[in-house]
Amino acid sequence: MEKFFFLMFAITALCSGLAVVTLRNPVHSAVSLMLCLVQVAALFVLLRSPFVAVAQVFIYVGAVMVLFLFVVLILDIKKAAIETFPPVKRRFVGGVIAVLGIELLAFIFASPFGTAPADAAETTTESIGKLLFTKYLFPFEVVSIILLAALVAAVIMAKERQR
Amino acid sequence: MFFSAADIFAVLPEMVISGMACLLLLVDLAVPQRKKGLVALLSVISVLAAAFLTFSLTGVDTKAFSGTFVLDDYSAFFKLIFYIVTVFTIFISLRYLKTEEINMGEYYVLMLFSLSGMMVMASGGDLLTIYLGLELTALPIYALVGFLQHDRKSNEAAMKYVILGAFSSAILLYGISLIYGTAGTTDLAAIAEAIRSGKAGGTLFVVGIIMLVAGFGFKIAGFPFHMWAPDAYEGAPTPITAFMSAGPKAAAFAAIMRVFLEALYPAYGSWELAIAAVAVGSMVVGNITAIMQTSLKRMLAYSSIGHAGYALLGVVAGTEEGIAGVMFYMLVYTFMNLGIFAMIIMMRRDGANGDQISHWAGFAKSNKVAALVMLVFLFSLAGIPPTAGFMAKFYVFMALIHKGMIGLAVVAALMSAVAAYFYIRVVMLMYMREPEKEFSLVRSWGIYCVLAVALAAVVVLGIYPDYFVSLANRAAFSL
Numbered sequence: 001m002e003k004f005f006f007l008m009f010a011i012t013a014l015c016s017g018l019a020v021v022t023l024r025n026p027v028h029s030a031v032s033l034m035l036c037l038v039q040v041a042a043l044f045v046l047l048r049s050p051f052v053a054v055a056q057v058f059i060y061v062g063a064v065m066v067l068f069l070f071v072v073l074i075l076d077i078k079k080a081a082i083e084t085f086p087p088v089k090r091r092f093v094g095g096v097i098a099v100l101g102i103e104l105l106a107f108i109f110a111s112p113f114g115t116a117p118a119d120a121a122e123t124t125t126e127s128i129g130k131l132l133f134t135k136y137l138f139p140f141e142v143v144s145i146i147l148l149a150a151l152v153a154a155v156i157m158a159k160e161r162q163r
Numbered sequence: 164m165f166f167s168a169a170d171i172f173a174v175l176p177e178m179v180i181s182g183m184a185c186l187l188l189l190v191d192l193a194v195p196q197r198k199k200g201l202v203a204l205l206s207v208i209s210v211l212a213a214a215f216l217t218f219s220l221t222g223v224d225t226k227a228f229s230g231t232f233v234l235d236d237y238s239a240f241f242k243l244i245f246y247i248v249t250v251f252t253i254f255i256s257l258r259y260l261k262t263e264e265i266n267m268g269e270y271y272v273l274m275l276f277s278l279s280g281m282m283v284m285a286s287g288g289d290l291l292t293i294y295l296g297l298e299l300t301a302l303p304i305y306a307l308v309g310f311l312q313h314d315r316k317s318n319e320a321a322m323k324y325v326i327l328g329a330f331s332s333a334i335l336l337y338g339i340s341l342i343y344g345t346a347g348t349t350d351l352a353a354i355a356e357a358i359r360s361g362k363a364g365g366t367l368f369v370v371g372i373i374m375l376v377a378g379f380g381f382k383i384a385g386f387p388f389h390m391w392a393p394d395a396y397e398g399a400p401t402p403i404t405a406f407m408s409a410g411p412k413a414a415a416f417a418a419i420m421r422v423f424l425e426a427l428y429p430a431y432g433s434w435e436l437a438i439a440a441v442a443v444g445s446m447v448v449g450n451i452t453a454i455m456q457t458s459l460k461r462m463l464a465y466s467s468i469g470h471a472g473y474a475l476l477g478v479v480a481g482t483e484e485g486i487a488g489v490m491f492y493m494l495v496y497t498f499m500n501l502g503i504f505a506m507i508i509m510m511r512r513d514g515a516n517g518d519q520i521s522h523w524a525g526f527a528k529s530n531k532v533a534a535l536v537m538l539v540f541l542f543s544l545a546g547i548p549p550t551a552g553f554m555a556k557f558y559v560f561m562a563l564i565h566k567g568m569i570g571l572a573v574v575a576a577l578m579s580a581v582a583a584y585f586y587i588r589v590v591m592l593m594y595m596r597e598p599e600k601e602f603s604l605v606r607s608w609g610i611y612c613v614l615a616v617a618l619a620a621v622v623v624l625g626i627y628p629d630y631f632v633s634l635a636n637r638a639a640f641s642l
Binding site: 110134135136137138139142143145146148149150152153154156157161 | 166174181184185188227228229231232265267269272273276277279280283289291292295296298299302303305306309310312321366
């Protein structure tokens with residue numbers, strides 16, 4: 001049963017991932033990327049890491065992708081859709097991506113992480129919440145100050161001032 | 164209970180600073196535009212209160228909040244530096260903000276937030292805490308660099324600083340994640356234990372260490388990660404340039420020494436060369452590029468890259484003497500750097516400013532006292548005895564020589580000779596040239612206070628450094 005779900009999510013993720021780079025319309029690409037990220041979140045659920053799954057949905061689908069869509073909507077889509085890389089640049093970009101891909105695969109096969117799966121009990125939302133309010137209480141509080149400082153800083157930067 | 168009253172007491176200074184920052188945001192609403200000096204005064208008072216608390220917490224060596232926060236004399240020494248930087252910056256800002264018409268209370272609030280971040284960095288006992296402290300330090304400074312909203316250069320500087328800052332944070336975090344992945348912990352003491360027991364090691368661990376070197380290299384503006392510094396220093400409001408060249412740099416050094424000399428000390432062999440390379444590169448590139456600058460602020464930016472290189476030598480030495488040397492260096496650097504920036508701000512009046520080196524031509528003819536003060540700061544930055552700058556370099560070099568790294572010490576001494584050229588060029592301009600125009604200096608008691616204290620410190624620390632050196636020696640954590 002689990003295998004069936006894994007295959008389903010993995011195949012959808014792969015297909016939507018391919019769609020991201022093959023579709024010409026940037027809005028379609030962005031939506032496909034969203035679909036792909038949701039599938040990855042589902043894979044995290046299969047790995048018994050509900051917290052990572054929810055974080056994935058919140059941060060990538062919720063925040064990053066919405067930002068993406070905003071940018072795409074503000075920019076001139078038609079012009080951007082027609083423009084493609086010139087052939088020489090395309091070869092260069094393709095080459096860089098291929099090298100990075102091979103490097104990533106090599107790292108995955110060479111890394112010691114593959115043989116040592118994380119303890120599933122450690123990654124539940126409950127245990128993360130407990131850790132945040134016990135062992136990592138101080139960093140947690142610092143994060144709240146960072147958010148406040150960032151908020152104040154952003155308002156200062158954006159506010160129109162009278163001279 | 165996972166924390167006790169003792170934990171709360173340990174972070175009292177941080178609580179005072181961040182709490183007052185929040186409170187001042189509200190107070191600022193009620194303060195009319197012309198009286199923003201009140202917010203500055205309250206900021207100074209809260210820094211003094213935090214300094215008092217830090218003083219009463221000295222002499223203890225303890226960990227709070229399950230090891231994520233360390234309270235020891237080492238962090239207290241660095242916090243002392245941060246307090247000095249903040250109070251000095253507030254004093255030299257008072258008049259500047261009025262001249263530039265950016266007299267806003269949030270300026271001081273952001274500075275307090277940044278100060279609390281530096282304090283967290285110096286006290287971080289966990290890679291997570293150190294990273295968060297770093298972000299809390301940097302975020303308000305991004306906004307402060309771009310505070311001159313109608314100035315293109317200020318905007319450009321803020322933009323560059325934000326993007327490169329985010330980039331360096333990402334690299335640092337990647338390094339931290341690799342170290343967490345291999346060592347299984349982010350706690351500094353536990354990482355050292357994992358290396359000793361042979362649990363942590365291997366290629367991925369070393370890649371993590373290299374990324375930490377790169378990430379911290381960005382934060383101290385060391386070569387080859389220094390590209391952002393000259394633009395950010397030049398575009399930022401001058402008091403903020405002074406602030407960011409002294410405060411966050413000292414904080415980054417506090418964190419570097421904790422991470423590399425406490426957590427990663429058992430793996431000394433795998434990072435020694437990387438840090439030595441950054442140190443030598445910073446000294447060579449910083450000092451040689453500084454020669455070609457026409458803007459005084461840019462020249463000081465490159466000089467600060469060079470100074471980061473000298474200070475890194477103390478880390479390379481990897482001895483307790485080296486740690487004390489870096490601590491003393493940061494203290495001295497704070498005084499001489501804030502002093503020289505106070506001089507630049509004094510020149511800023513109704514359109515005229517001292518940003519360009521050529522503006523200083525013939526300065527000594529009409530302003531004998533001010534030129535003499537400038538001369539002392541420049542000599543100190545160049546490292547000419549009997550100023551404090553010489554003693555600072557001396558202790559770091561001694562740590563290197565005692566460790567047997569004569570070659571590095573020779574390179575550093577050679578680069579000091581190069582550095583002397585561009586500092587003394589300014590002195591020559593001041594004394595040998597005829598003035599092109601009248602100088603009208605800003606009269607501000609805030610600047611006078613900073614100049615007097617910084618001058619006294621540079622002279623006293625140069626002639627009689629024993630007290631502060633022994634203080635640094637006692638405060639340095641043992642390896």
